[in-house]
Amino acid sequence: MSQRLKLGVNIDHVATLRQARGTSYPGIIEAALVCEQAGADGITVHLREDRRHIQDKDVFELRDHIETRLNLEMANSPEILEIALRLKPDEVCMVPERRLELTTEGGLDVAGLGEQLIGAVEKLSSAGIAVSMFVAPDHDQLEACAKLGAPCVELHTGSFCDSSGETADRELLRLTEAAQHAHELGLVVNAGHGINIDNLRNILRIPHMCTLNIGHSIIARAVFKGLGESVREMIREMAGYSGGK
Numbered sequence: 001m002s003q004r005l006k007l008g009v010n011i012d013h014v015a016t017l018r019q020a021r022g023t024s025y026p027g028i029i030e031a032a033l034v035c036e037q038a039g040a041d042g043i044t045v046h047l048r049e050d051r052r053h054i055q056d057k058d059v060f061e062l063r064d065h066i067e068t069r070l071n072l073e074m075a076n077s078p079e080i081l082e083i084a085l086r087l088k089p090d091e092v093c094m095v096p097e098r099r100l101e102l103t104t105e106g107g108l109d110v111a112g113l114g115e116q117l118i119g120a121v122e123k124l125s126s127a128g129i130a131v132s133m134f135v136a137p138d139h140d141q142l143e144a145c146a147k148l149g150a151p152c153v154e155l156h157t158g159s160f161c162d163s164s165g166e167t168a169d170r171e172l173l174r175l176t177e178a179a180q181h182a183h184e185l186g187l188v189v190n191a192g193h194g195i196n197i198d199n200l201r202n203i204l205r206i207p208h209m210c211t212l213n214i215g216h217s218i219i220a221r222a223v224f225k226g227l228g229e230s231v232r233e234m235i236r237e238m239a240g241y242s243g244g245k
């Protein structure tokens, strides 16, 4: 039987709301604890170089207070790497980062940057942190991830989630083939970006997934339903996952 599909809740946008007014609320720890109580398997945050939402203090407080897994998304920058090595999250997901983007727009070009990523992957792995690469569902990227020695990949689901009709069908096929390929390479397969309660049904057709990282749609839905119910609802919908079969 396939393993239960896990949910990592990305709470960056709780911090976005706080930073918009420079207030002390809504609290990041409170949000993380509500997600955990609702059944989330992990908390994901992206400490961006521009600190537009999550702050350094947040990540260290989360490390001290959460009981599930802490997944830190980060760019390959010496400053953030130094923080990650002190923080020791359970997982690090390496992502590309551009100052002007609204959110992480594309996958990390592991195939092109391979050499530049080796140092960070080795340091993080030696510190006992599970390293994941956020990549587009492409053959060459997955081969490069396996070569680099990172144990996990997070497949970028954004192109599928943002499309419709035949394009969406093509993107879903790409994700399905990539998940199969990553699995054959021995990589743990996670997925994320743009997933919401409506497109989830099709996302669940992708095989071999271990964890979905979902942020914006859960926080947005929390405006109407409350954060706990928004998380519970997503978990209920994910419960039917049978390995994409």
Ligand code: PXP
Binding pocket: 010, 012, 046, 073, 093, 095, 103, 104, 134, 154, 191, 192, 193, 194, 195, 213, 214, 215, 216, 217
């Ligand atoms: N996974 C990664 C690597 C991301 O960068 C993001 C966005 O921060 C997410 C998942 C969550 O995406 P969304 O907020 O669209 O659910």
